[in-house]
Amino acid sequence: MSDEHSSVATYVRVALILTAVTALEVGVIYIRFLTPIVVPLLLVMATAKFVLVVMFFMHLRYDPRSLTAVFVGPLIMATLLGLALIALVGTLLALHH
Numbered sequence: 001m002s003d004e005h006s007s008v009a010t011y012v013r014v015a016l017i018l019t020a021v022t023a024l025e026v027g028v029i030y031i032r033f034l035t036p037i038v039v040p041l042l043l044v045m046a047t048a049k050f051v052l053v054v055m056f057f058m059h060l061r062y063d064p065r066s067l068t069a070v071f072v073g074p075l076i077m078a079t080l081l082g083l084a085l086i087a088l089v090g091t092l093l094a095l096h097h
Contacts, residue, residue, distance in 0.1 A: 005062055014056045021045050 025045050028034055034041065055061040060068055 005059070006056060011056060014052055018049055018052060021049050 025042055028038055028041050028045075054071070060071060
């Protein structure tokens with residue numbers, strides 16, 4: 001494990017980036033011509049924010065790679081399970097209407 005962590009300035013920059021991305025997420029909702037792609041846009045921005053929070057504020061960036069795999073593996077499985085449930089519910093709703 002590395003004993004070197006980011007400086008306070010780095011954490012402030014990351015916080016400012018998170019604030020800017022959050023403002024973009026709110027702004028995207030009000031731009032009408034983005035309506036067809038608003039969900040993918042929001043998902044990408046939320047994923048970027050998640051990665052920044054996990055890397056810096058949860059210090060995963062400084063942990064061994066094996067610990068990263070322990071964290072990312074279940075995250076991928078949970079994401080795939082969520083997508084499968086969304087598809088299943090969408091299919092069931094389509095069949096009942």
